[in-house]
Amino acid sequence: MNKSIRSVLCLVLLLAVMLGATWGVNALTAPIVEANAKALLGDAVLIYDSADPSASALAVTADTVQRVYKDDTKQLFTVDLSTSEGYSHGPIDLKLTVDFEGRIAGLELVQNSDDKDLGEAFLPSFAGQDSALGGVELVAGVTYSSSAIRNAVSDGMNTLIDNGLITAGQKSAEQLLAELIPSVYPGLVNKAGAIQGEELEGSGVVTKGYKAANGSGSAWFIQDGENAYLGVADFVGGVLIFDLEGNLVEDSALLSAVAELAAPVNDDLHEAQQKALARLLPEGAELQPMQLTGLANSVTGAYYVPTGDGVLYAFVARPYGYANEVMELYYVLDENGAIVAMRAKELILHSEYFTSYTLDESSYRDNFLGLTADEYAGEEALITGATMSSDAVDTATRDVFEAFRLATAN
Numbered sequence: 001m002n003k004s005i006r007s008v009l010c011l012v013l014l015l016a017v018m019l020g021a022t023w024g025v026n027a028l029t030a031p032i033v034e035a036n037a038k039a040l041l042g043d044a045v046l047i048y049d050s051a052d053p054s055a056s057a058l059a060v061t062a063d064t065v066q067r068v069y070k071d072d073t074k075q076l077f078t079v080d081l082s083t084s085e086g087y088s089h090g091p092i093d094l095k096l097t098v099d100f101e102g103r104i105a106g107l108e109l110v111q112n113s114d115d116k117d118l119g120e121a122f123l124p125s126f127a128g129q130d131s132a133l134g135g136v137e138l139v140a141g142v143t144y145s146s147s148a149i150r151n152a153v154s155d156g157m158n159t160l161i162d163n164g165l166i167t168a169g170q171k172s173a174e175q176l177l178a179e180l181i182p183s184v185y186p187g188l189v190n191k192a193g194a195i196q197g198e199e200l201e202g203s204g205v206v207t208k209g210y211k212a213a214n215g216s217g218s219a220w221f222i223q224d225g226e227n228a229y230l231g232v233a234d235f236v237g238g239v240l241i242f243d244l245e246g247n248l249v250e251d252s253a254l255l256s257a258v259a260e261l262a263a264p265v266n267d268d269l270h271e272a273q274q275k276a277l278a279r280l281l282p283e284g285a286e287l288q289p290m291q292l293t294g295l296a297n298s299v300t301g302a303y304y305v306p307t308g309d310g311v312l313y314a315f316v317a318r319p320y321g322y323a324n325e326v327m328e329l330y331y332v333l334d335e336n337g338a339i340v341a342m343r344a345k346e347l348i349l350h351s352e353y354f355t356s357y358t359l360d361e362s363s364y365r366d367n368f369l370g371l372t373a374d375e376y377a378g379e380e381a382l383i384t385g386a387t388m389s390s391d392a393v394d395t396a397t398r399d400v401f402e403a404f405r406l407a408t409a410n
């Protein structure tokens with residue numbers, strides 16, 4: 001037998017040995033791998049996968065819900081969640097475990113792109129909660145991340161509820177009123193929906209209140225017998241009452257109760273705002289304060305300004321910027337609603353420490369000139385590298401256009 005034939009036979013034998021060894025290893029390790037997987041997931045069965053939603057009978061509308069498992073032995077659902085609504089907008093991955101009674105059995109933070117500390121109590125506070133999440137409070141100073149996690153958990157719970165897998169928890173009247181605030185009084189909350197203000201004591205049917213940190217007014221929780229209401233007082237003392245569905249309620253007794261408790265008008269703030277606006281107006285122009293009933297956003301000053309050439313409207317808006325600190329912006333609009341002047345007390349907060357942004361302030365302000373509500377797109381507010389400031393300017397601009405709409409409608 002020549003060398004070539006011997007070499008071929010050797011190779012064939014070697015391959016046979018290797019294949020046999022591989023089969024043997026797989027035969028030995030397969031049960032171990034299967035056991036490890038089962039130990040990890042127990043008897044859980046995958047009943048929804050966002051990678052192939054059509055293969056599941058579950059109807060899932062929340063993008064945060066990635067996978068749902070059901071374990072009949074342990075009587076648990078496991079929901080894999082992912083959100084990018086935190087401070088850095090990077091992925092935050094969670095593993096939520098819920099028992100068949102609708103109570104949270106555990107919440108694990110699998111991945112967190114945000115570098116801010118959530119504290120030791122936040123994640124454990126979810127344990128034992130039903131879908132109402134009544135015992136879960138956002139973390140001060142980490143509202144964007146903690147709010148993103150809370151909202152993702154709520155998405156997971158609602159997915160189980162909507163598919164008839166668990167029953168919904170009962171929210172308290174106070175929870176429902178707090179959830180109403182972002183829609184009827186956005187000036188009291190930051191972009192994540194967290195209240196920014198000082199808690200105030202109530203009296204009588206008014207159980208408690210919150211004074212907005214930006215000076216835009218205050219909100220009040222009302223319990224009148226079995227009915228719950230939200231009172232909103234604006235920056236000049238006007239009061240509106242809302243029911244739990246956000247409908248306006250005409251009740252003179254409740255209006256009076258809130259008006260008596262509402263935070264007094266901050267004359268010092270308004271005087272300082274008027275001085276700042278005067279620099280943007282023709283010399284000697286008189287600012288006449290306006291009360292815009294129904295305005296409950298970041299606007300804290302609204303003025304009618306008659307001039308020799310017509311009428312101007314001047315506004316101050318104080319949105320929440322970086323680290324939820326209050327920014328202050330000044331706008332002057334003509335009678336057609338076009339911006340003729342725009343300034344900011346400070347566009348970049350803590351600029352001595354925060355330098356990773358690009359801004360030519362003069363050109364930036366000029367981008368707003370001539371814009372009306374219909375023409376404003378939002379991109380004009382963008383400051384490269386300063387997302388929080390950009391969002392705050394965008395909020396202020398939209399709020400001012402809404403204030404102008406109310407002013408001219410009245």
